[in-house]
Amino acid sequence: MMSFFRCVADDFDDQHLGSRSVTSCGIQVLPSGSWTNRYPSATTTFASEHQLNASTSEGAPRRLLHVCAVRAVAQKSRFGLWVPEWFSGCSENADLGEVHSRAFRMGACTGRVPRSTIRTEKREEHTMTTPLTDLGVRLPVIAAPMAGGATTTAMVIAAAGAGSLGLLAAGYKTPDALEAEIATVRAASVPFGVNVFAPNPVPIDADTYRRYAELVQAEADRYGLTLPANPIDDDDAFDAKVELLRADPVPVVSFTFGLPGTDVIRALQKVGTTVVQTVTSVPEAEAAAAAGIDMLAVQAAVAGGHSGTFSPDRMPAPVPLPDLVSQVVRKVRLPLIAAGGLGTVEDVRTVLNAGAAAAAVGTVLLRAEESGASATHKAALADPSRTETVLTRAFTGRPARGLRNRFIDRFEGSAPLGYPAIHHLTSPLRKAAAAAGEADLVHLWAGTGHRHAAEKPTATILAGLAG
Ligand SMILES: Cc1cc2nc3c(=O)[nH]c(=O)nc-3n(C[C@H](O)[C@H](O)[C@H](O)COP(=O)(O)O)c2cc1C
Numbered sequence: 001m002m003s004f005f006r007c008v009a010d011d012f013d014d015q016h017l018g019s020r021s022v023t024s025c026g027i028q029v030l031p032s033g034s035w036t037n038r039y040p041s042a043t044t045t046f047a048s049e050h051q052l053n054a055s056t057s058e059g060a061p062r063r064l065l066h067v068c069a070v071r072a073v074a075q076k077s078r079f080g081l082w083v084p085e086w087f088s089g090c091s092e093n094a095d096l097g098e099v100h101s102r103a104f105r106m107g108a109c110t111g112r113v114p115r116s117t118i119r120t121e122k123r124e125e126h127t128m129t130t131p132l133t134d135l136g137v138r139l140p141v142i143a144a145p146m147a148g149g150a151t152t153t154a155m156v157i158a159a160a161g162a163g164s165l166g167l168l169a170a171g172y173k174t175p176d177a178l179e180a181e182i183a184t185v186r187a188a189s190v191p192f193g194v195n196v197f198a199p200n201p202v203p204i205d206a207d208t209y210r211r212y213a214e215l216v217q218a219e220a221d222r223y224g225l226t227l228p229a230n231p232i233d234d235d236d237a238f239d240a241k242v243e244l245l246r247a248d249p250v251p252v253v254s255f256t257f258g259l260p261g262t263d264v265i266r267a268l269q270k271v272g273t274t275v276v277q278t279v280t281s282v283p284e285a286e287a288a289a290a291a292g293i294d295m296l297a298v299q300a301a302v303a304g305g306h307s308g309t310f311s312p313d314r315m316p317a318p319v320p321l322p323d324l325v326s327q328v329v330r331k332v333r334l335p336l337i338a339a340g341g342l343g344t345v346e347d348v349r350t351v352l353n354a355g356a357a358a359a360a361v362g363t364v365l366l367r368a369e370e371s372g373a374s375a376t377h378k379a380a381l382a383d384p385s386r387t388e389t390v391l392t393r394a395f396t397g398r399p400a401r402g403l404r405n406r407f408i409d410r411f412e413g414s415a416p417l418g419y420p421a422i423h424h425l426t427s428p429l430r431k432a433a434a435a436a437g438e439a440d441l442v443h444l445w446a447g448t449g450h451r452h453a454a455e456k457p458t459a460t461i462l463a464g465l466a467g
Helices: 021-024 034-038 060-075 096-105 153-161 174-186 206-223 236-245 261-272 282-290 321-331 345-353 376-380 404-412 421-436 458-465
Strands: 002-009 082-085 118-125 140-145 167-169 191-196 252-257 273-278 295-299 336-339 358-361 389-392 400-403
Touching: 021 174, 096 174, 096 404, 118 358, 140 153, 140 458, 153 167, 153 174, 167 174, 174 236, 174 345, 191 236, 206 404, 282 295, 282 321, 295 321, 321 336, 321 345, 336 400, 345 358, 358 458, 376 421
Parallel strands: 140 358, 167 191, 191 252, 252 273, 273 295, 295 336, 336 358
Antiparallel strands: 002 082, 002 118, 389 400
């Protein structure tokens, strides 16, 4: 239960503060959770009451944001704005006129609000805040984590520089390598996150593995490679990575592939970390909420790269992202980030209107200046003849989406489930092929928005998508 105060200001003279100005002040006025259901059009039209999910770490900026938001909402409508109790120290007796005067003096607002026109009233409401805005993230579009080289420390720093958030991809890295990346980003004094693969292995028996290995070896022979003869299983150093993140906390940790134990979630929360879980369905979202997760990353089947599904033994259902977001919002009272197939401002707006607090993009950043994706991968994304993405398990034994190529066409029919064993099987071949520029043997991870991947700075791409 959280206390909310309704601030009503009904006689503003300012004509200049629209929703863009609000965003540029560092505010997001986003209806979230149940508010979206009640006021579906509120984000874009300011047609009704708004719950403000905005914050910074200091009291003073919060106060400025508060006033700006009150003004923006009141300017567009004669409705009020509900703000959480902690926000600007708001109370029935708060001197909002004074807060506004201060904001005006500091240039945060361009017009005056007559003190007499602001009044507050109190109510109690079950609701949630947005952890991203608590970190000072201003853009409603963040850089999704991409393991395998695409996400770089430069990309994460560039995202933060644009008012967005980037997440380092811990997947496939050693704890030492991850520690070094964290140190690099931390030195830039920006908010960031770390994404970790939570173990959720798909076992494979040795005979099934060997049958597939024999088939794939035929391709590896061209590079003089001998692929692993027996299944390799590992957990990507999960415990060591969690211990690193617990001992040396970062602002955000997100998990994919599976839900970690509540002990892990609690341990990270205890050191002040916001814990995010990737989910691909309502039941997964409900399980994450029950486990005490802070925020969801709701990923649709059109997303590039591996699906975060908790059930990797079947392909994720083809539910459109806005529908998936709406379904989750109806069932789970957690703020959420929407991911999958987003390539345009309109795509982003649609998922925000469906109830997401933010959108996450991966594929559209693969050709960014700061992307560490291989040259072969980048070139394939720009190749107009590669028009189709498909869900495949041929490369790793776990559902993932990539540009269709000869490897998928040849092996999908015979590829078994088996993660991480199939990942380890094909990894040497994929590396050699990428180095040789042989895109037809490389996992060209991409979502359905791949046509929008452009060779631009990360900051430009993220800001452009935020509109
Ligand atoms: C090359 C690539 C690597 C990815 N690696 C990870 C990863 O390590 N962890 C993760 O949670 N998601 C990973 N993803 C999924 C993204 O975080 C995100 O959900 C997805 O990119 C969103 O869909 P979009 O690619 O259509 O924008 C990866 C995606 C791509 C394209």
